[in-house]
Amino acid sequence: MLEGLAQGFAVALQWHNILYAFAGVFLGTVLGVLPGIGPVAGIALLLPATFSLDPASAIIMMAGIFYGTMYGGSTTSILINVPGEAASVITCIDGHQMARQGRAGPALGIAAIGSFIAGTLGVVGLMVAAPALTRLALRFGPAEYFALIVFGLVVLAFLSSGSTLRALAMGGLGLLLGTVGLEPMSGFARYTFGRPELFDGVGFIPVAMGLFGLGEILDKAARTEQVEIVRGRLGRLLPSRADWARSWKAVLRGSGIGFFCGLLPGPNAVIASIVSYGLEKRLSRRPEEFGHGAIEGVAGPESANNAAAAGALVPLLSLGIPSSPPTAVLLAGFLVHGLTPGPLLMQQRPDVFWGVLASMYLGNAMLLVLNLPLIGLFVRILRVADVYLLPLIVLFTMVGAYSVGNSLVDVWVMVLFGLFGFACRRAGFDPAPVVLALVLGPMLETALGQALILSDGSPMIFLTHPISAALLGLAALLIVWNLAGGARLRQRLGKLASVPEGGTG
Amino acid sequence: MPARALALLLVAVGLYAAGDAWWHMPLGTPGMPGPGMLPLALGLLVAFLAAASLLQRAPAPAVGFVRRRATAVAALLVLYPLLLPRAGFALTTALVLFLLGRAIAPVPPARLALFALASAAGAVILFRRLLAVPLPSGPWGF
Numbered sequence: 001m002l003e004g005l006a007q008g009f010a011v012a013l014q015w016h017n018i019l020y021a022f023a024g025v026f027l028g029t030v031l032g033v034l035p036g037i038g039p040v041a042g043i044a045l046l047l048p049a050t051f052s053l054d055p056a057s058a059i060i061m062m063a064g065i066f067y068g069t070m071y072g073g074s075t076t077s078i079l080i081n082v083p084g085e086a087a088s089v090i091t092c093i094d095g096h097q098m099a100r101q102g103r104a105g106p107a108l109g110i111a112a113i114g115s116f117i118a119g120t121l122g123v124v125g126l127m128v129a130a131p132a133l134t135r136l137a138l139r140f141g142p143a144e145y146f147a148l149i150v151f152g153l154v155v156l157a158f159l160s161s162g163s164t165l166r167a168l169a170m171g172g173l174g175l176l177l178g179t180v181g182l183e184p185m186s187g188f189a190r191y192t193f194g195r196p197e198l199f200d201g202v203g204f205i206p207v208a209m210g211l212f213g214l215g216e217i218l219d220k221a222a223r224t225e226q227v228e229i230v231r232g233r234l235g236r237l238l239p240s241r242a243d244w245a246r247s248w249k250a251v252l253r254g255s256g257i258g259f260f261c262g263l264l265p266g267p268n269a270v271i272a273s274i275v276s277y278g279l280e281k282r283l284s285r286r287p288e289e290f291g292h293g294a295i296e297g298v299a300g301p302e303s304a305n306n307a308a309a310a311g312a313l314v315p316l317l318s319l320g321i322p323s324s325p326p327t328a329v330l331l332a333g334f335l336v337h338g339l340t341p342g343p344l345l346m347q348q349r350p351d352v353f354w355g356v357l358a359s360m361y362l363g364n365a366m367l368l369v370l371n372l373p374l375i376g377l378f379v380r381i382l383r384v385a386d387v388y389l390l391p392l393i394v395l396f397t398m399v400g401a402y403s404v405g406n407s408l409v410d411v412w413v414m415v416l417f418g419l420f421g422f423a424c425r426r427a428g429f430d431p432a433p434v435v436l437a438l439v440l441g442p443m444l445e446t447a448l449g450q451a452l453i454l455s456d457g458s459p460m461i462f463l464t465h466p467i468s469a470a471l472l473g474l475a476a477l478l479i480v481w482n483l484a485g486g487a488r489l490r491q492r493l494g495k496l497a498s499v500p501e502g503g504t505g
Numbered sequence: 506m507p508a509r510a511l512a513l514l515l516v517a518v519g520l521y522a523a524g525d526a527w528w529h530m531p532l533g534t535p536g537m538p539g540p541g542m543l544p545l546a547l548g549l550l551v552a553f554l555a556a557a558s559l560l561q562r563a564p565a566p567a568v569g570f571v572r573r574r575a576t577a578v579a580a581l582l583v584l585y586p587l588l589l590p591r592a593g594f595a596l597t598t599a600l601v602l603f604l605l606g607r608a609i610a611p612v613p614p615a616r617l618a619l620f621a622l623a624s625a626a627g628a629v630i631l632f633r634r635l636l637a638v639p640l641p642s643g644p645w646g647f
Binding site: 049052172175183185186188191218221222385386387388394395406408411412415422423424426428429445448455456457458 | 507508510511512515518519522525526530531534535536537538539540541543544547548550551554555557558561571572574575578579582583585586589590598601602605606608609610612617620621624628632636638639640641
C-alpha cells in the first residue's frame, strides 16, 4: 500500500496535476457556494473542460470538484440559510443561528477545519478499504453485480425525498433510458427513431446537466422568495479555545460516521450529516443549545459530509459501481477518458488509482488554505445578483453540453431534461434516481444477460449465490418494510434531504 | 396536479416503451434474452409504479412560483439551440443572455445589453479561441 501511495504522490506532485487539483477544489468550492449547484451539476458542468487532459489529471480535477463542493456548501447554509448542496441542509440549523449571533466567522472556520480533518481521515479510510474491497470484488460474478445494482437502486429510492413509489418509477425510467441505442450483443437499435445520433444511447452528461443544472436554474428563476445574506463583519474565523473544546470530538465522530455512511448506496452524504447531528445532540451536555447556535451542530455534520465523499469513492474505485448520483457522474468522467473503474483499475492503471488518492490529501490541504482566506470572496460571489449569475450558468451549460460531442443533439437532450427536471421538482419527483439508473442500466443489462446465459435461463442463479441472494433479500425487505410503515423514517430523512439537489449526497 | 400529470406522463412513456419492445424487438428466451426483454420489463415496471403512485396523496403544490417567469426562461432555453445553428454562437449568446436577464429581473436594458455583449465576447474568446471548441458560426461568420 505504501509503495502504491508513493507512486500516487509521484503522480499527484507533478506540477500540472497540482494545478488541476487546485483548479478542481477551487471551482468545486465556488459551485458549492452557489445555492442549488451541488456536486452532480458541478462535475457535469465542468466535465467538458477536462476532455483535453490526460486521464489521471482529469480524474484528479473531477475528484477535486466533488469534494470541493462539499466544502463550499456550508458557506450558503451559514450565511443565507440556504444549503449550497443537499448534504449541507443540516448545517443551516445551527450555522445560520451562529451567523445571526455575529459568530459567522467561527461557524465558517470550524466547518472548513472540520471538513479538512474529516476529508483527510476519509482518504486514509479510502486507502485502506478500497484495495481490500477490490480483492473481494474480483470474486464477483454477473449475478452478484446484478444484485448489487438492484440493491443500490432500491436503497436510493427508499432514501430519496418524497414517495418511494415515485422514486422507484424514476429509477425505472433511468434504466429504460439506458436501453436506448444499439443493444451491445445483437446491435439491434432500440428507441432510436432512426436517428444515428441516438445509436450510442442517450448521453449521460447532457441528461445530468439538464436535470441538475438547467432544472435548478429554471426552479431558481421561477421562485419568488428573496434570500437575506447575513451582512456585517464575519468576525474572527479561527474558533476560540472554548469552541475547540466543544468541537473536536464532534469532528472525529463525524469523520467516522461520514465514512461508513459514504460506503452505503443512496444519498449517503445527506444521511451522514443527519446521523451526525442527531448523535451530537444526544451526546451533548447542552442539548437545549442545538437549534440556537451550537457549534457542535456545525462541526459534526460538516465533517460527516466530507468524510462521506471519500467513503462514496470506495464502491466506485473498487467495484466500479457508483453508489450515489455524484459518483455516477464521476463514473461517466472515467468512461469518457477511457478508464473503467473497478477491481482491475488498481492493477492496470495504478497511476490513476493511487494518483487520485494522493491528490486528495493535497486537495484537502489546499481547501483549508483556500477556504479560510477566501471566505470573503465566496460571500461576494453569493451577492452577485441572479439576473447576471443565472444567464452565465446557462451559457456554460449550453457550451458544456455542445462540447461533449460537438453536436446540437446533446444540447437538445440537455434542454429537454432541464424542462423535465424542473417539472420533477415542482411535482415532488426526485430526479436523482434517473441519473444513477441511467449509468447503471447498461451494466445491469450486461450482468443480467450474462447471469441468465450462465444458468441456462434459470433465475435461481440469483438465489443460489449467497452474496446475490443476501443483497436481493435486503432489497426485498426494504420494499416490504416501506410498505409496512418504514415510510415514517424515510419521510423524516426525505424531508431533510428535499433541498436543491434532493438527495444527491 | 403537477404530480398527477407527471405520473400520467410516466405511465404513457412506460406503456409506449413496453409496446414498442413487444411489437418491434426480438424478446429472445430466458436462457438467451433478446434486445426487447429488458425494455419490455422496464416499460411495464415504470407504467405500473407510476400508476400506483397516482393512488397516493399528491404532494402539496409548490408555493412562491411565478409561472410567467418560468415560462419565459423555459422558452429561452429552447430558443438557444434553435437559434444557434442559424444565427451563430456570438449573436445567439448575446441575444439569449439579454432576454434571460430581462425575464429574471427588471434591470435597466442598457446595463443588461452591456453585460450580454461582454459575456458573449468573453465566451467567444474563451471557448472558440482558447479552448478551440468548434461552436457554430452564423451567416456573418461569428
